[in-house]
Amino acid sequence: MNLQVVWHCARIPIALCLALWLVPLSSCSALPTLVPDMAHAPAAPVPVDGIRGPQSAARSKAVLDRLKSTGVETNIFDLHLAVEESIVGSPLTEGNKVDLLQDGPTTYQAMIEAIGAARDHINMETYILDDDEVGQRFAEALIARQREGVQVNLIRDSVGTLGTPPAFFDRLADAGVKILEYNPVNPMTAKAGWDVNERDHRKLLIVDGQVAFLGGINISSVYSGGSFSLRSKVRPGGELPWRDTDLRVEGPVVAELQKLFIDTWAKQKGAPLTPRHYFPPSERKGSEVVRAIGSSPDEPYSLIYLTLISALGSAQTEIWLTNAYFVPDPQLLAALKDAVARGVDVRLVLPSSTDSWLVFHAGRAYYNELLQAGVRLYERGEALLHVKTAVIDGVWSTVGSTNLDWRSFLHNQEVNVVVLGTGFGERMRVAFQADLVKSKEITQEEWGKRPLSVRVKERLARLWEYWL
Structure with a gap:
């Protein structure tokens, strides 16, 4: 069942509401198994793309x-990269510049600056685009560039923007912005088939084919407060600030992200894109080695899921994960427990509060099993955690839109990048440690004393984990 649509039902016809509830029950799919022999096969040569x-x-x-010369003891390079290459298909690219952006204010400022500097085109793909102060700020910036001759193309998810008034998008369209509604809730308006469970959960902004932003941050005023400043613990309305992470990237990998956007536009049968220089010549912008990975529910399996499982299986020293919605499938659970058994330091930073009651308690239902296996669990305080990141062995890092749950791996369109090397890896480790400072460790003794009411919530939530 797609529980994300339940709260929207008052706005749409009863017949359609019944369809939203009943269709997923007959459309279950399964996560693929990464064959152990594949994970430990001799690594084939891994090609790396440059600017040419x-x-x-x-x-x-x-x-x-x-x-590999950094001295880090890890199997990531020897065992994992060839597997990743065969799974994903997109190239490793060198010559990239990657900036780590934390929280909404910093990310939004960088995005608005990039939009203002656009000269040819802007491609934007988002799950949520609210009609609030932040949404209006972005609308004004996009309309201003469109009126200056910069072509703006926008993909919005239907469920994610269901609460946004049509007038908001009408104003953008009237200015010349081309808008594509991904998998419309109303099946009568769908052009590329209809599946109520499919969502476009990507958050992607590409400017002039030269700079891109991606991560977990939607366009909404819930991100108006920071999560590290002492003065920003609570937003004006009394709500906790949202803690999230995005990346700003330049270099050859931007072309791979551009391909993902254009492919989605084509598969959803959007109007023909206005001709623009969507793939300008690549330029070397930095020294980072990066791979873009997109997953889509119309593919046989999640590319992001398989590459993550392979990376976890190749870890030698550390697995540090931060994630907002953690509802592991059996293979992910086993990968974490197996890593601890071979001496890897496995730590997860998870939310202490959430905007999704069922996901929150479904994930907590696994705490006891993970704690018994030796996984260290922390719950982030003073913020509503929305981060989706990982750093493994200090050299393999990923940031994107993918949660560690069934929905992201089976039903959502997602996008992540993998960044290799100790330079960026150390920035990720520092960010992880900063979250640890504001987190409380969950001990097995303490967890065993949780009240019966909490245990009941976990049992109930776990019944729905596949559809969350």
Whole structure:
């Protein structure tokens, strides 16, 4: 059942509401199994793309040898990257610049600046785009660039923007912005088939084919407060600030993200895109080695899920995960427990409060099993955690829109990037440790004393975990 639509039912016809509840019951799918032999196969040569496309075998080896020369004891490079390459298909690219952005205010300022500097086109894909102070700020910026001849193309998820008045999007369209509604709630308006469970959960902004933003941050005033400043613990309305993470990237990997946007536009049968320079010549912007990974429910399996499972299986020293919605499937659960058994330091930072009651308690239902296996669990305080990040062995990092739950892996369209190397890895470790400072560790003894009412909530929530 797609429980995200329940609170919207008062706004749509009863017949459609019944469809939203009943259709998913007959459309269950399963997560794929990563074959153990595949995970431990001898690593094939991993190609690396530069600004002019695929590098020579010698150059690719030199890039990976540089990454491995950091002294970090890890199997990531020897075992995982060839598996990742065969799973994902998108290339490792070098010559990228990656900026880590934390919380809404910092991210929004960087995005608005990039939009204001656009000269050719702006491609934006988002799950939530609210008609509030932040949403209006973005609308004004997009309309201003459209009126200056910059083509703006916008993909919005139907359920995520169901609460946004049609007039908000009409104003953008009247200015010339091309808008595509992903998998419309109303099946009569769907152009590419209809599946109520499918959602476009990506948050992606691409400007002039040269700079891109991605991560967990939607366009909404819930992000108006920071989560680290002592003065920003509570927003004006009394709500907790949202803690989230985005990336700003430049370099060859932007073209891979652009391909994902254009592919979604085409598969959803959007109006023909206005011709623009969507793929300008790549330029070297930095030294980061990055891979873009997109997952879509119309594919046989989640590419992000499989590459994560493979990376967890290759970890040698550390697995540090931060995630907002944690409802693990059996294979993810086993990967975490197996890592502890071979001596890996496995830590998860999870929410202490949430905007999704069922997901929150469904995830907590696994605490006892994880604690018994030696996984260290922390709950982030003073903020509503919405982060989706991982850093493994200090050298393999990922940031994106993907939660560690069934919905992200089976039903959502998601996008992540993987960044290799100790430089960015150390920035991720510092960010993780900063969240640890504001988190409370959950001990097995303490968890065993939780009240019966909490245990009942966990049992009830776990019944629905597949559809959350």
